[in-house]
Amino acid sequence: MKFKTLLTGCTLCLMLILRPVEMRGEEILPKHMTPAAVKSIERGLAYLAKQQTAGGSFQTTQDGSTYPVSMTSLAGIAFLANGNTSSRGPYADQVRKATEYVLSQAQGNGLIAAGAENGRPMYGHGFSLLFLSSVYGMETDAKVRDRIAKVVKDGIQLTASGQSNRGGWIYTPGGGDEGSVTVTQMQGLRAAHNAGFTVPKSTIQNAVRYLELCQTPEGGIRYSYNSGNDTRLPISAAAITCLYSAGEYESPLAEECMEYVYGQFKNRKNGFQSGHYFYLNLYAAQAFYQAGDEYWDAYYPGQRDSLVKSQTSNGSWNGDGVGPVFGTSVALIVLQLPYKYLPIYQR
Numbered sequence: 001m002k003f004k005t006l007l008t009g010c011t012l013c014l015m016l017i018l019r020p021v022e023m024r025g026e027e028i029l030p031k032h033m034t035p036a037a038v039k040s041i042e043r044g045l046a047y048l049a050k051q052q053t054a055g056g057s058f059q060t061t062q063d064g065s066t067y068p069v070s071m072t073s074l075a076g077i078a079f080l081a082n083g084n085t086s087s088r089g090p091y092a093d094q095v096r097k098a099t100e101y102v103l104s105q106a107q108g109n110g111l112i113a114a115g116a117e118n119g120r121p122m123y124g125h126g127f128s129l130l131f132l133s134s135v136y137g138m139e140t141d142a143k144v145r146d147r148i149a150k151v152v153k154d155g156i157q158l159t160a161s162g163q164s165n166r167g168g169w170i171y172t173p174g175g176g177d178e179g180s181v182t183v184t185q186m187q188g189l190r191a192a193h194n195a196g197f198t199v200p201k202s203t204i205q206n207a208v209r210y211l212e213l214c215q216t217p218e219g220g221i222r223y224s225y226n227s228g229n230d231t232r233l234p235i236s237a238a239a240i241t242c243l244y245s246a247g248e249y250e251s252p253l254a255e256e257c258m259e260y261v262y263g264q265f266k267n268r269k270n271g272f273q274s275g276h277y278f279y280l281n282l283y284a285a286q287a288f289y290q291a292g293d294e295y296w297d298a299y300y301p302g303q304r305d306s307l308v309k310s311q312t313s314n315g316s317w318n319g320d321g322v323g324p325v326f327g328t329s330v331a332l333i334v335l336q337l338p339y340k341y342l343p344i345y346q347r
Contacts, residue, residue: 004206005112014186014204014245015086015282030338030339030340031338032296032297032300032301032302032304032338034340036308037040037304037308037335040307040308040311040335041082041332041335041336043315044078044128044311044315044316044328044331044335045079045082045091045332046315047080047127047314047315047316047324047328048075048078048079048325048329048332049091049093049094051064051075051324051325052075052097052098054097054100055097056072056097056098056099056100056102056104057072057098057101057103057114057327058071058072058075058325059326060171061323061324062323063323063324063326064323064325065323066117066118066210066323067117067118067120067123067124067322067326068101068114068117068124069102069105069112069113069114069116069117069121069124069125069127069128070117070123070124070127070128071323071325071326071329072098072101072102072131072281072325073098073124073127073128073132073225074100074127074131074325074329074330074333075094075098075101075133075325075328075329076094076095076098076099076135077127077130077131077134077329077333077342078096078328078329078333078336079094079095080095080131080134080135080138080341080342081332081333081336081337081339081341081342082332082336082339082341082347083339083341085135085138085139085140086099086135086138086139086141086142086144087140087290088139088250094136096161098131099131099132099135099139099144099148101123101133102128102132103132103147103148103151103207104256105128106123106151106154109154109158110144110154110155110156110157111125111155111158111173111226112124112128112129112132112151113125113128113319119171120171120172120181121170121171121172121173122162122169122170122172122181122184122185122269123171123180123181123184125155125158125188126159126181126185126187126188127184127186127188128155128188129152129155129156129159129170129185129188129189129191129192129313130149130168130187130188130191130344131151131285132148132155132196133152133188133191133192133195133197133344134195134343134344135148135195136149136152136190136195137196137343138147141184141283146301147276149197152192152195152197154199155188155192156192156197156198156199156200158173159185159189159203160186160199160200160203161173161174162174163185163203163207164176164177164205164210165285165337166206166209166210166213166225167206167207167208167209167210167213168181168182168210168224168225168261169181169182169184169185169206170224176224177210177224177225178223178224178227178234179211179221179222179223179232179235179238179239180223180234180238180279182207182210182211182242183235183238183239183241183242183303185207186207186242186245186246187241187242187245187344189203189245189342190242190245190246191343191344194344203273204246205212205289207242207246207254208243208246208248208251210225211239211242211253212253213241214227215231215253215256215257216229216230216231218221218231218260219231219233219236219256219257219259219260219282220233220235220236220239220257220260220261221235221236221257222235223240227279231260233261233264233280234276234280234283235236236257236260236261237257237261237280237283237284237287238279238282238283239253239257240254240257240258240261240283240287240291241286241287241290243257244287244290245344258287258291258295260281261284261287262288262295264288265298265299266298276320277319277320278317278320278331279319279320279326279330280327281303281330282333283336284299285299285333285334285337286337286345288300289345289347290335290347291347292346292347303334304335305333307331307334308335311331315328316328317330317331319331333345
């Protein structure tokens with residue numbers, strides 16, 4: 001009888017360990033995560049998995065064929081944000097195939113891009129650095145790690161050499177500068193630094209200086225140095241995350257940008273009609289999360305519910321008119337921030 005009691009107790013313990021979600025329910029969910037959000041995330045991940053080709057890309061969709069490296073990297077990040085790696089998790093195969101595809105698109109000069117990427121290869125390059133650097137720390141296959149390391153190292157050099165004299169980047173290496181590409185490069189470099197790669201200090205310092213040059217009287221960031229004083233909310237939100245990535249947590253620019261961005265969110269309770277809604281929330285979510293509970297608690301519950309409500313019947317989100325891979329990947333990244341799986345998004 002004692003043996004049967006002991007066996008029953010051990011079996012129960014194993015069930016609690018192996019099936020925590022089913023057996024213990026909501027109590028193990030992170031703060032602000034709800035069962036509805038969990039289901040939404042599951043549907044979104046399943047949608048992305050169905051769109052991936054055998055070769056690892058997402059070229060079955062409009063955005064996946066126009067920006068193949070960008071979309072594959074963003075989708076890969078969405079899978080990583082759920083706790084998957086190339087060897088663990090229900091979407092390990094998707095992570096592995098995405099990694100192989102992105103690695104295969106590395107060019108001899110260090111640029112990671114599939115062809116022209118609609119004339120904007122530096123977006124794909126920056127997102128690829130972010131994705132591959134995140135994968136690197138989780139990869140257990142030594143040969144794959146070596147391949148990733150070479151591509152990331154060459155990619156860092158390409159980014160450093162492609163920086164403009166003012167400190168920013170634009171759609172092609174060395175072609176000029178504007179805010180959205182600049183923040184993409186900065187976050188990619190930060191992820192590489194987090195993974196243990198050497199990033200030129202001067203490259204980061206010059207990029208911070210570029211953002212300072214682009215600050216408007218409102219406290220936010222303009223589109224580019226020569227674009228006047230038209231403050232761009234999405235780029236301002238993205239700038240905060242990049243300043244935090246550069247260690248500029250308490251710099252006047254970071255504080256003023258946060259004051260501007262947070263003020264805009266508080267004053268627009270009915271939501272944004274901007275054509276860059278998903279792009280805005282990709283970075284605003286990170287900024288508010290890293291800034292602390294005061295900002296995160298005010299932002300996330302409403303945004304969580306809005307995303308859950310706007311998800312389509314097939315599990316996707318059509319983001320900013322770019323396409324469903326972009327929208328779904330961004331929505332999943334935002335929704336999964338409470339899981340805390342990716343160092344680049346942590347406080």
